[in-house]
Amino acid sequence: MVRIRLTRMGAKKRPFYRMVAADSRAPRDGRFIEQLGYYDPMREPMVVELKLDRIDHWLSHGAQPSDTAAKLITRARAAAEAAERGEVLEQAPKVKKARGAKARARAEAEAAKTAEDAPPAAEEAAAAPAAEGEPEAEG
Numbered sequence: 001m002v003r004i005r006l007t008r009m010g011a012k013k014r015p016f017y018r019m020v021a022a023d024s025r026a027p028r029d030g031r032f033i034e035q036l037g038y039y040d041p042m043r044e045p046m047v048v049e050l051k052l053d054r055i056d057h058w059l060s061h062g063a064q065p066s067d068t069a070a071k072l073i074t075r076a077r078a079a080a081e082a083a084e085r086g087e088v089l090e091q092a093p094k095v096k097k098a099r100g101a102k103a104r105a106r107a108e109a110e111a112a113k114t115a116e117d118a119p120p121a122a123e124e125a126a127a128a129p130a131a132e133g134e135p136e137a138e139g
Helices: 053-061 069-087 101-133
Strands: 002-011 014-023 032-038 047-050
Touching: 002 053, 002 069, 014 053, 032 053, 047 069, 053 069
Parallel strands: none
Antiparallel strands: 002 014, 014 032, 032 047
16 A cells, blocks of 8 residues: 655754655655655744645545645645635644544533633723723822
């Protein structure tokens, strides 16, 4: 089976990755079929350059991307779509992971708690401009 994955390059403590199409049995930094782009996490902002047309070709032929490769492909597609619309993105939007049931319930509970706290804050904000217009009582 063909996998789309990252191959580590670069010096010690200075990682640089190439995205490649490789046989799933080949070693991580070993033999590959085709280089599809690169990813440099050390640059600010990080650099992701991918050949999306070749990635689409391999995906259409049954290649399976690794988790990290799939995230980078999604971010590169979002950046490419933004560029087509004429928007300039310093960094591609982050892709959120699918949440489990517990994490989703926790997020909903936090949202409900925040919603309960919001109305008093809105009332205080509405009262603040009215208090500024009144003369202060001096004692």
